[in-house]
Amino acid sequence: MIRTKRSEDSPQREGADERAGLSKGTAGKENVPKRKEAEMDKILVTRSSMPEFEEYVEEIRDLWESHWLTNMGEKHVRLERELAEYLKVDNVSLFSNGHMALELLIQAMGLTGEVITTPYTFVSTTHAIVRNGCVPVFCDISREDYTMDVSKIEALITDRTSAILPVHVYGNICNVDEIDRIAKKYGLKVIYDAAHTFGVEYRGRGIASFGDASMFSFHATKVYNTIEGGAVCFPGTNETLKADLYGLKNFGIRSEEVVDEIGANSKMNEFQAAMGLCNLRHVDDEILKRKAVAERYRERLADVPGIRLVAEQPGVRQNYAYFPAVFEPAVFGRSRDEIYEELKTEGIFTRKYFYPVTNALECYREHYHPEDTPVAHEISKKVLTLPIYADLAIRDVDRICDAILRTGRRG
Numbered sequence: 375m376i377r378t379k380r381s382e383d384s385p386q387r388e389g390a391d392e393r394a395g396l397s398k399g400t401a402g403k404e405n406v407p408k409r410k411e412a413e414m415d416k417i418l419v420t421r422s423s424m425p426e427f428e429e430y431v432e433e434i435r436d437l438w439e440s441h442w443l444t445n446m447g448e449k450h451v452r453l454e455r456e457l458a459e460y461l462k463v464d465n466v467s468l469f470s471n472g473h474m475a476l477e478l479l480i481q482a483m484g485l486t487g488e489v490i491t492t493p494y495t496f497v498s499t500t501h502a503i504v505r506n507g508c509v510p511v512f513c514d515i516s517r518e519d520y521t522m523d524v525s526k527i528e529a530l531i532t533d534r535t536s537a538i539l540p541v542h543v544y545g546n547i548c549n550v551d552e553i554d555r556i557a558k559k560y561g562l563k564v565i566y567d568a569a570h571t572f573g574v575e576y577r578g579r580g581i582a583s584f585g586d587a588s589m590f591s592f593h594a595t596k597v598y599n600t601i602e603g604g605a606v607c608f609p610g611t612n613e614t615l616k617a618d619l620y621g622l623k624n625f626g627i628r629s630e631e632v633v634d635e636i637g638a639n640s641k642m643n644e645f646q647a648a649m650g651l652c653n654l655r656h657v658d659d660e661i662l663k664r665k666a667v668a669e670r671y672r673e674r675l676a677d678v679p680g681i682r683l684v685a686e687q688p689g690v691r692q693n694y695a696y697f698p699a700v701f702e703p704a705v706f707g708r709s710r711d712e713i714y715e716e717l718k719t720e721g722i723f724t725r726k727y728f729y730p731v732t733n734a735l736e737c738y739r740e741h742y743h744p745e746d747t748p749v750a751h752e753i754s755k756k757v758l759t760l761p762i763y764a765d766l767a768i769r770d771v772d773r774i775c776d777a778i779l780r781t782g783r784r785g
């Protein structure tokens with residue numbers, strides 16, 4: 375039976391501390407900011423991109439004339455068209471958030487039985503599979519880029535397997551060619567969780583042109599946001615899938631008198647779409663600024679013994695969505711958790727994305743063992759995602775790197 379009790383050390387708990395500017399270990403009455411200055415100079419793991427206020431107001435002005443606020447309005451239609459062009463993919467179907475996009479995509483594709491996926495992800499990926507009545511089968515990850523280890527997929531395929539659901543984690547792309555080969559060999563569907571790969575291209579192709587379909591998240595914390603939001607994208611012509619996605623996000627309504635699917639309500643509203651239209655105009659600039667941040671981290675940290683960074687992937691136009699650093703305590707001198715806590719005392723809030731791995735979470739651990747995916751388990755205990763966003767000043771990147779290096783010297 376799936377349980378939903380929160381763990382004390384859950385990422386949600388840490389997120390709450392960070393919002394309040396608190397340090398772990400100060401729960402209860404002593405819940406006071408550790409250092410006033412630290413709170414004022416707080417650097418969080420990311421910061422939402424927003425257009426100029428006037429630009430957004432201009433974009434929503436006509437809503438006061440039309441009074442058309444949701445249910446696939448004019449901005450929704452326009453955003454789908456503009457995103458298809460930007461993402462270099464044939465079809466875009468917008469949703470209220472990435473999770474529902476993935477959940478309803480799995481339903482639309484009629485997946486059954488077992489779905490091979492990764493435990494090294496945000497919990498949404500696994501929940502979307504389970505909430506469709508399918509069974510996740512966890513494949514371990516590669517040490518190089520933390521995406522699914524393609525050499526381990528075939529051993530997990532059974533006669534109940536219907537699909538492979540890998541994640542382009544942190545914006546690193548999976549081995550799409552090998553996954554395609556395996557899927558074709560065994561007649562499996564491929565759905566990518568592309569929540570982190572907005573704007574990523576491989577060999578000049580939009581990343582969503584690979585596999586049967588991909589899901590993007592446009593959450594406030596992503597490279598590109600519509601406040602909350604998401605999309606299913608897929609290549610080619612598939613009018614059935616297009617119509618099914620359209621129906622499923624709108625209660626399964628096919629026409630005024632026909633409801634032929636048990637759908638949900640997951641429509642993107644016009645205020646979200648307006649934010650998306652504005653942010654799309656600036657996203658290339660934002661990615662360039664993120665690139666400068668990532669390059670500075672590399673300059674400062676790449677050669678430090680005990681710190682491992684992901685190598686740039688050849689042929690990939692990156693989006694610099696996250697900046698993971700893996701700390702080897704025996705070499706660096708401090709454990710990931712010690713670094714995380716020490717940085718907090720300096721007002722620097724990194725995150726442990728993705729710890730715990732999904733197969734270790736309370737709601738799944740009765741049925742799974744993280745030891746079955748040893749690389750994912752190990753990396754999740756050593757990784758920190760460092761702050762990265764377009765407006766993060768290079769002097770703040772230096773402040774973060776200085777603080778990290780100080781913790782190492784203290785070890």
Ligand code: T4K
Nearest residue numbers: 389418419420421422471472473496498569591593594595
């Ligand atoms: N698949 C994958 C692989 C995913 O990573 C995600 C979502 C999904 C599927 C599902 O997509 P969505 O349904 O969310 O569209 C965040 C996000 O809520 C979540 O979207 C994201 N992945 C996950 C990795 O991270 P939290 O709980 O860690 O976020 P929170 O509220 O602690 O925010 C992190 C930082 O972002 C804050 O320190 C400051 C900044 N922030 C946050 C918010 C909410 C802002 O600057 N503005 C904001 O409005 O989950």
